[in-house]
Amino acid sequence: MPAKLRDVAQKAGVSIKTVSRVVNNQGEISEATRQRVLAAIADLHYRPSKVARALVTQRSDTVGLVLSDITNPFFPEVARGVLDVAESCGYNVFLCNSDGNLERETRILESLVDHGVDGVIIFPTFELEPVLRRLAGPHLPIVVVNRQYDLPGVSTVMIQTRRGAQLAVEHLIRQGHTAIAMLAGQSHEVPQLERVQGYRDVLAAHGLPIREEWIIGGVPVRNRGRESALALLSRYPEITAIFAYNDLLALGAIEACQALGRRVPEDCAIIGFDDIPLAGAVCPPLTTVHVHKYELGRLAVERLLQMLAQPDQTFVPIWADVELIVRASA
Amino acid sequence: MPAKLRDVAQKAGVSIKTVSRVVNNQGEISEATRQRVLAAIADLHYRPSKVARALVTQRSDTVGLVLSDITNPFFPEVARGVLDVAESCGYNVFLCNSDGNLERETRILESLVDHGVDGVIIFPTFELEPVLRRLAGPHLPIVVVNRQYDLPGVSTVMIQTRRGAQLAVEHLIRQGHTAIAMLAGQSHEVPQLERVQGYRDVLAAHGLPIREEWIIGGVPVRNRGRESALALLSRYPEITAIFAYNDLLALGAIEACQALGRRVPEDCAIIGFDDIPLAGAVCPPLTTVHVHKYELGRLAVERLLQMLAQPDQTFVPIWADVELIVRASA
DNA sequence: CTGAAAGCGCTTACAG
DNA sequence: CTGAAAGCGCTTACAG
Structure with a gap:
């Protein structure tokens, strides 16, 4: 006892x-x-006892981290970033997987407030405005990653997605490519639209035509990337480069090239996005847009901690940096 | 309000x-x-309010998950397993990284009890007996993965490590190899010893000599695997197969072969352990011992939940299954 | 079937 | 510099 x-x-x-x-x-x-x-x-x-203390102070020294799936190679490093700084500030963190499911996101958020968390960091996959409007506020600061809401109690950390897309496509053009297709991913959420927009921006800026048939959507997983690239490359053999929404799709595209006997990057250059651990380990190693994931996590908690310290202040969005990593695939 | x-x-x-x-x-x-x-x-x-309820019932509906590093590709799936069943039973889980550091493990465990967790699951990297003896008990059940302690309030889930090693080496022998080296990993903890022991068992069972110079230790990371394999293969060119403590070392060994102009698996077969996501994605795809990670996580929480339900009962260790996955490298 | 009292382990004003 | 009282939001015996 x-x-x-x-x-x-x-x-x-x-x-x-x-x-x-x-x-x-x-x-x-x-x-x-x-x-x-x-x-x-x-x-x-x-x-x-922190629980006794929490009951009276309304501060539990805990925060929630809600992401779609810790198994997605993008997230472990992000989580590490938030865990490290949270721990160093005396906070413990609840990890929750939403599976990009609005109902689960809502349920998780509610369970988090039941547990008396001081704040939450969320990577949303859906339109969260109603939920945020109901839950967020001076009593529950929420930092949202990659989506902007102008709501009291919510603050945002954005990844420079469009700029990343621009870096990628510019690199391709610099290599002399003019026939550049895009594996565009699936949802029509901001991060997805931004990548496509970056692609369009750069083509337009270089006076290159934008061929809508060359922009092909789909669930951003490896197999789907393979199928899409196969279809694209078979139908339009003049394509010499592919920019993919994420590394998984890019990896699929590499497989497609191998299946078609096209060398990467000589016959078809491929470039991804995210720079997951796999990217540098496959062959050919993937050229991709690196997102500073650990840093992203760090920025998110730091912002949350600021909100906790100054509940009534409003904060401007933070923009997390992005960087082109040139390896062998493009 | x-x-x-x-x-x-x-x-x-x-x-x-x-x-x-x-x-x-x-x-x-x-x-x-x-x-x-x-x-x-x-x-x-x-x-x-769960915190008010927790104060009176002494049940917070939270558990802690302590592992060395969520960034280690072995862990995300494990975490997913525990999170899924925990959530389905109404529990939220605190995730903590220990970095395989005893002091941190201790501090984390204490902070977890401060927060009133109902139980914890830990992947220890050190001798935890004193800490467990102090903290674990009917008030705080702890399930330990891959290490056995006969202490009240602690229960264990074991991975069939030795059997995995045996499967790997037997596969090699079945392919006709007789000159099999081992990249043995670093610590002298049970899981490491078990792999080496499995290797020795099988060699002995087949009347093959055990050459101590062919068992080489080192931090289980890719670079180190490369270096070790390079040294081994240069010094003892008669080696035709390498069994590695984990996939990272195996990946390094593949690089070493490439550097030496040895084809894998023709000139040197290589086999890993764990089956991290990378394993199937590199070339050649790695033959390895698959650990059912999600299942492992699931088993661990289920056991914890049982302990919570029956505080006074003692439980026998659970043995998590293991499976040889034959891909291209061996 | 329903309620009044005590208490979980702390902190927050308020006194002295 | 130190203490007695009230209360955070619930549940647990105990009555009725």
């Missing part, structure tokens, strides 16, 4: 309030009684 | 105890007042 404040107080011969004061080192306390209390705490291995 | 029990009681015109009863549906309640209470709950969007 763990020791409580009362046990410590009794042992030290003081009131519980005095013990509380030395634990939270607040208020003036005579050095003598302080030492006495400290000794009692050590003797009893006393550790204050 | 969220609604409390008292608000609901007031609105429904009953005592808080009655509301509590319908919330936890315990005790007999007349259907009429039940409906009235339910209506008030819905009106007010009432959600019971």
Whole structure:
């Protein structure tokens, strides 16, 4: 049975309030009684209960991290970033997988507030405005990644997606490519649209025609990338480069080239997005747009912590950096 | 300001105890007042505070998951397994990275009990006996993965490591190899020793000599695998197969072969352990011992939940299955 | 079938 | 510099 404040107080011969004061080192306390209390705490291995404290202070020193799937190679590093700084600031974090399912996102968010988290970081996959409007606020700051909501209590961290897409396509053009297709991914959410827009921007800027048949959507998984690239390359053999929505699609495209006997990058250059751990390990190693994932996680918690410290302030979006990594595939 | 029990009681015109009863549906309640209470709950969007409840019941509906590093490709799937079943049973989980550091493991465990978790699952990297002896017990069940402690309140889930090693080496021998080296990994903890032991077992069983110079240790990372394999293969060109402690080392060994102009598997077969996502994606795709990671996570929480349900019972270790996946490298 | 009281382990004003 | 009282939002015996 763990020791409580009362046990410590009794042992030290003081009131519980005095013990509380030395634990939270607040208020003036005579050095003598302080030492006495400290000794009692050590003797009893006393550790204050965060749940009792949370009930009165309304601060639990916990935050929630909601992402679609920790198994998606994009997320472990992000999670590491948030966990590291959260821990160093005395917070513990609940990890939750939403599977990009609005109903689950909502349920998770509610369970998180039931548990009294101080704030949450979420990578949303859907339109969260109603939920955020209901849940977020001065009592529950929420930082949303890659989507902007102008709502009280919500702040955002954005990835420079469009710029990443531009870097990728510019690289291709610099290599002399003019027939560049895009594996565009699936949803019509901002991050997806931004990549396609970056692609269009750059083609237009270089006076290259935009061929809608060369922009092909689909679930961003490897097999789908393979199929899409196969279809594209068979139908339009003049294509010499492919920019993919993410690395998984790009990997599929490499397989498609191999199946068609097209060398990468000589016959068809391929470029991905995200720079997941796999990207550098396949052959040919993938040229891709690197997202600083650890940094992204770090930025997100830091922002959350700021919101916690200054509940009434509003914050401008943070933009997380992006970088082209040239390896062998393009 | 969220609604409390008292608000609901007031609105429904009953005592808080009655509301509590319908919330936890315990005790007999007349259907009429039940409906009235339910209506008030819905009106007010009432959600019971888990922290208040935790203070009295000593159950927080949270558990801790402590692993060395979520960024290690072995862990995301494990985490997914525990998160999925935990969530389906109404638990939220704290994720913590220990970095295989005893001091951090201890600190994390303590912070977890401060937060009032109902139990924890830990992948230890060190000798945890003193800590477990102090912390674990009927009040705090702990399931330990891959290490056995015969302590009250601790239960274990083991991976069939030795069997996995045996499967790997037997496969090699079946392919006609007799000169088989081992990249043995680093620590001298059980999981490492078991792999080496499996390797020795099989060689001995087939009357093959065990050459200690062919068993070479080192941090289980890719670069180190490359270096070790390079050294091994240069010094002992008669080696025709390498069994690696884990996939990362195996990947490094493949690189070494490429550097030496040895074809894999023709000139040197290579086999790994774990079957991380990378394993199937490199070339040549890695033959390896698959650990059912999601399943492992699932088994661990299920065991924890059992311990929670039956605090005084003792449980025998669970053995998580392992399977040889033959791809191209061996 | 329903309620009043006590208490979970702390902190927050308020006194002295 | 130190303490007694009230209360955070619930549940647990105990009555009726």
